[in-house]
Amino acid sequence: MTAVVDTRPLRHWLHSANSPHLVICCGEHPDPATWSRAVCTAVCTGGPGDAGDAGVSGSGQAVVQLSTCLGALTPAVLLELVAGGASGVTVALDGCANPVDTEAVVNRAGTFVSALGRPQHINVAKVLPTERKHGAAWPILGETAVPVSRRTLFGRPDGLDLAEPSEHPTQRLAAVLRELVGGDRSGTELDHVPTGIPRLLATRCAGSGVCARTCPGDALIVTRIVLAEASSDQDAIAQFHLAFDPARCTGCGQCLEICPESALEQSGEHVWSSLMAQERVDLRAGLTRRCARCGVGHGRSGDLCAVCAFRAANPFGSTMPPGAPHGVDRGRQPGR
Ligand code: SF4
Numbered sequence: 396m397t398a399v400v401d402t403r404p405l406r407h408w409l410h411s412a413n414s415p416h417l418v419i420c421c422g423e424h425p426d427p428a429t430w431s432r433a434v435c436t437a438v439c440t441g442g443p444g445d446a447g448d449a450g451v452s453g454s455g456q457a458v459v460q461l462s463t464c465l466g467a468l469t470p471a472v473l474l475e476l477v478a479g480g481a482s483g484v485t486v487a488l489d490g491c492a493n494p495v496d497t498e499a500v501v502n503r504a505g506t507f508v509s510a511l512g513r514p515q516h517i518n519v520a521k522v523l524p525t526e527r528k529h530g531a532a533w534p535i536l537g538e539t540a541v542p543v544s545r546r547t548l549f550g551r552p553d554g555l556d557l558a559e560p561s562e563h564p565t566q567r568l569a570a571v572l573r574e575l576v577g578g579d580r581s582g583t584e585l586d587h588v589p590t591g592i593p594r595l596l597a598t599r600c601a602g603s604g605v606c607a608r609t610c611p612g613d614a615l616i617v618t619r620i621v622l623a624e625a626s627s628d629q630d631a632i633a634q635f636h637l638a639f640d641p642a643r644c645t646g647c648g649q650c651l652e653i654c655p656e657s658a659l660e661q662s663g664e665h666v667w668s669s670l671m672a673q674e675r676v677d678l679r680a681g682l683t684r685r686c687a688r689c690g691v692g693h694g695r696s697g698d699l700c701a702v703c704a705f706r707a708a709n710p711f712g713s714t715m716p717p718g719a720p721h722g723v724d725r726g727r728q729p730g731r
Pocket of ligand 1: 610612648
């Protein structure tokens with residue numbers, strides 16, 4: 396599991412700094428000190444040999460060495476640094492073993508900055524700039540080891556109250572976008588930026604809850620209220636409710652694949668203004684009963700869910716039921 400970058404220490408430092416431009420180095424960068432002497436001035440176009448952009452508009456520069464690799468960077472991390480007061484962020488890719496993924500993250504963060512009309516640049520530098528700083532080198536900070544202000548040193552709060560970052564990537568991104576958009580604005584200027592978060596429909600949902608158990612982000616929430624018990628618990632009839640929290644969704648699509656009834660469908664994508672509004676979406680409510688064989692909820696007539704009904708009808712069958720999850724390795728079926 397990739398470590399999550401917590402920008403709060405850096406943001407406390409930025410709060411009392413004078414809008415520096417930050418150069419982010421990998422935790423395994425052999426010599427961040429080379430960047431502490433470099434002055435980023437050229438605008439990076441991403442082409443080979445570019446010296447990297449700083450667009451330095453604040454007071455100088457600082458080098459930040461992560462405690463992990465650049466693969467831990469997300470658009471939210473970079474935007475949090477901008478929201479914290481950095482005049483720009485350059486991610487140093489010199490020597491990086493996998494620059495393509497990091498560049499995609501940086502480009503995505505840059506898309507938000509330009510859509511919001513912010514003056515900051517977020518970009519990459521593939522090689523060390525040739526221009527060198529005269530005099531003292533720029534400071535080199537650790538991701539969590541930053542100099543404390545005199546105010547903090549004497550135990551006084553610096554006026555920043557930063558919430559712990561969400562462990563859900565979309566939720567964290569929505570939170571920093573709310574901060575950058577500011578005030579009561581809805582953020583509709585971001586609606587043309589793709590979210591990758593599906594707008595789900597569940598018109599055929601029978602409340603089995605398989606999607607909710609599969610969802611890695613706990614974005615699907617099933618609640619059940621048992622209304623009546625028949626001869627045994629297996630026959631219990633319940634009122635179910637399926638809700639979707641798009642800000643917790645990562646867009647992995649597993650829920651769409653896994654439903655044994657193929658009850659979930661995608662109808663386009665959510666837009667950023669709805670993700671930033673933190674609206675939970677009611678997908679479906681109805682009656683469900685427990686499968687007499689496996690115990691999952693289902694909305695069919697009869698005692699068995701779709702999978703168990705298929706198995707009962709095909710006791711010696713070797714094919715998967717219709718709507719079974721994809722990903723079955725058919726190449727391993729006997730005789731193939
Ligand atoms: S797309 Fe993935 S993260 Fe989103 S609701 Fe479905 S399973 Fe959960």
